Amino acid sequence: xxxxxxxxxxxxxxxxxxxxxxxxxxxxxxxxxxxxxxxxxxxxxxxxxxxxxxxxxxxxxxxxxxxxxxxxxxxxxxxxxxxxxxxxxxxxxxxxxxxxxxxxxxxxxxxxxxxxxxxxxxxxxxxxxxxxxxxxxxxxxxxxxxxxxxxxxxxxxxxxxxxxxxxxxxxxxxxxxxxxxxxxxxxxxxxxxxxxxxxxxxxxxxxxxxxxxxxxxxxxxxxxxxxxxxxxxxxxxxxxxxxxxxxxxxxxxxxxxxxxxxxxxxxxxxxxxxxxxxxxxxxxxxxxxxxxxxxxxxxxxxxxxxx
Numbered sequence: 471x472x473x474x475x476x477x478x479x480x481x482x483x484x485x486x487x488x489x490x491x492x493x494x495x496x497x498x499x500x501x502x503x504x505x506x507x508x509x510x511x512x513x514x515x516x517x518x519x520x521x522x523x524x525x526x527x528x529x530x531x532x533x534x535x536x537x538x539x540x541x542x543x544x545x546x547x548x549x550x551x552x553x554x555x556x557x558x559x560x561x562x563x564x565x566x567x568x569x570x571x572x573x574x575x576x577x578x579x580x581x582x583x584x585x586x587x588x589x590x591x592x593x594x595x596x597x598x599x600x601x602x603x604x605x606x607x608x609x610x611x612x613x614x615x616x617x618x619x620x621x622x623x624x625x626x627x628x629x630x631x632x633x634x635x636x637x638x639x640x641x642x643x644x645x646x647x648x649x650x651x652x653x654x655x656x657x658x659x660x661x662x663x664x665x666x667x668x669x670x671x672x673x674x675x676x677x678x679x680x681x682x683x684x685x686x687x688x689x690x691x692x693x694x695x696x697x698x699x700x701x702x703x704x705x706x707x708x709x710x711x712x713x714x715x716x717x718x719x720x721x722x723x724x725x726x727x728x729x730x731x732x733x734x735x736x737x738x739x740x741x742x743x744x745x746x747x748x749x750x751x752x753x754x755x756x757x758x759x760x761x762x763x764x765x766x767x768x769x770x771x772x773x774x775x776x777x
Contacts, residue, residue, distance in 0.1 A: 484546025496531035496771035499589035499597040506558040522764040529768030536588040538570040538578030545592040583621035590625040598767035604634040604643030623650035630767040632759040633663030657702040666710040668703035681769035708758035718747035
């Protein structure tokens with residue numbers, strides 16, 4: 471096991487999570503952005519939290535939501551911290567964790583990159599989210615590439631997701647993952663998911679049928695610090711047809727360009743516009759894929775604990 475990253479004595483790990491780790495029981499990390507106002511509107515964000523934590527516990531693992539609370543990077547939230555999270559609106563990527571600690575932010579909502587980093591620091595090997603960030607459309611001009619991709623390549627954690635956000639440049643995102651040596655696995659599926667849609671039309675490099683194989687990929691990684699990406703298609707009943715979502719995406723991207731929205735602000739802006747364009751259908755889809763990803767992550771965490 472490689473050395474954990476230095477977060478000094480600031481890291482707080484809740485007792486339920488710490489006890490599970492001491493005893494070798496499975497733990498699944500979760501980000502806080504998806505459960506905040508940045509991810510889903512109330513009350514859908516609270517429903518997402520309840521559904522994800524419940525499916526993890528039913529599967530025999532301990533959920534560990536990550537955030538920065540009262541200037542402390544935190545893994546596993548108490549009731550007060552959850553309330554701060556549900557109303558939170560300040561995003562923390564991996565690069566921002568040190569700033570949030572130094573400035574004593576009351577509530578910082580962790581993105582994928584920060585969540586993977588905190589999970590690794592706590593000793594957690596599996597992380598579940600909705601969709602990862604990636605290479606943005608037009609990145610050849612803007613250079614806009616999500617920090618999520620570097621985090622996946624820099625921390626030995628299995629990240630379970632429904633692919634990358636659909637408004638990204640998915641072919642270039644897959645190329646970037648290949649270049650940085652991150653294994654990309656399709657969970658009982660041959661195609662890279664496009665978040666709301668089961669297939670982007672791009673093949674995944676490798677298909678896996680069970681959690682034991684996904685766990686073995688992490689255990690046998692060539693690069694000590696590199697993680698694994700497991701992509702899980704949204705359940706068929708909850709899928710939004712690709713043609714419908716692409717039309718909504720284009721409208722949202724055009725609106726963001728017209729409004730001059732750039733960088734980290736693009737994701738919440740575009741997701742909110744997609745909700746409008748799909749008359750709210752994107753919210754049930756978000757809830758379903760987040761819960762499904764958490765369930766798969768739990769299977770993998772259980773398999774890893776057995777090794």
